[in-house]
Amino acid sequence: MNAARPYGPFRVETAAFADACSELLAVREAVFVVEQNVPVEEERDAHDPRCLHAIARDRAGKPIGTGRLVPPTAADAPAHVGRMAVLRDWRGAGVGDALLHALLRQARERGWNDIVLNAQVSAQSFYARHGFVPVGERFIEAGIEHQAMRRRIDRPQAIEGTDAAVAATAAIVRHARRRLHVYSRELDPGLLDAPRVLDAMRELCTRGDGIQVQVLLQDAAAPQRALAPLLALAQRLPSVIAFREIADPVDRAYPSAYLANDDGGYYFRALGHRLDGEAETGAPGLARQLAEHFRPVWERSRPCTEYRTLGL
Structure with missing residues (x-):
């Protein structure tokens, strides 16, 4: 024993x-x-x-x-x-x-x-x-x-199909300590609005402890038109969840999408319009690389002020 x-x-x-x-x-x-x-x-x-x-x-x-x-x-x-x-x-x-x-x-x-x-x-x-x-x-x-x-x-877990993508995303969200970076094309319908992901996001964002969720979008209008549930959550918690739209043409050409937390977890998709990719919950080096890619793009992107007045 x-x-x-x-x-x-x-x-x-x-x-x-x-x-x-x-x-x-x-x-x-x-x-x-x-x-x-x-x-x-x-x-x-x-x-x-x-x-x-x-x-x-x-x-x-x-x-x-x-x-x-x-x-x-x-x-x-x-x-x-x-x-x-x-x-x-x-x-x-x-x-x-x-x-x-x-x-x-x-x-x-x-x-x-x-x-x-x-x-x-x-x-x-x-x-x-x-x-x-x-x-x-x-x-x-x-x-x-x-x-x-x-x-x-x-090594990274291969992610194939919606069920695996939802499971990986919910795990990355739940394991975040205080920071979660989300790089998405248009808030990924079928993924970021999945009930398990929304539950994980709600749990994270209401935990306190200075949680910050930053979401970068290539197309801010699409989730607004679709009344994406995550926007409603952000409207209730504006100090926790922030959205920005990518403005620089060079940044807009970036083909991938990802989530990365500050606990060594990430889910990376080489082609942002597909769910296939790879994920790990214990890879601080790779998660840090994604966060380092995220930060300068965030700084030169425009705040989605229109989300604050959505009639949701």
């Missing part, structure tokens, strides 16, 4: 299945078998003995959450995060985040850089916050709708 990491009212440690079998299975049975009605024969499998397990305990040492990491089956195969379970009374306290961090840390230390998981659809946004993007169609497993998700922890 590895050293525990404290997280206030609980701690997380990694363990071999043989050392913590009864505790791991007790949490999983309470969540999956009792609460979600998953048959016990489907909940348990032959992978457990060869997995790396994470276990969360309260101050008294009682197990309150679990997760496991299935090793790759070949050199080019992914590792698999699974059996993530937190007791009902501890949900919303950060236990799941700490368990996932512990598993990803173990994967990184072993060079297992390609990570996949099958998320229950109700938990999809949780994994998206941690840089996982959806892959393929949803499916039913143990009577519950699931979504396959994937994350690279050694």
Whole structure:
């Protein structure tokens, strides 16, 4: 059993299945078998003995959450995060985040850089916050709708399709500390107005702590005509969200689009009219490069004063 990491009212440690079998299975049975009605024969499998397990305990040492990491089956195969379970009374306290961090840390230390998981659809946004993007169609497993998700922890994650783009954008927004830069052609309909992205933006902008969101547009009139929801949010929070329209002809020729936060996260699209691109949540150097590109363009662009009087 590895050293525990404290997280206030609980701690997380990694363990071999043989050392913590009864505790791991007790949490999983309470969540999956009792609460979600998953048959016990489907909940348990032959992978457990060869997995790396994470276990969360309260101050008294009682197990309150679990997760496991299935090793790759070949050199080019992914590792698999699974059996993530937190007791009902501890949900919303950060236990799941700490368990996932512990598993990803173990994967990184072993060079297992390609990570996949099958998320229950109700938990999809949780994994998206941690840089996982959806892959393929949803499916039913143990009577519950699931979504396959994937994350690279050694290089950018390829973003293909709307679902992956929305997940990446919401993650970049949520992980911003105080600064978020958005470089867009016309506020990206279908992306920046997606409910999950708007929820993330609303959460960020109402957090306080001097948050600043700066949005550069090549065409300011298009989102105004479309009554883009982000404009309504900006009108309620004018000191937090600011818009400018690119004026310099050289800047207007820039073909790409991106988001970059001050926590090392970015989502870059080489062709700004397409959603295909790449994203990372732990790449401070690349995020900084995008911010450095953004700042001078922002300074020579014109404020969108017309947005302040929109009748939304």
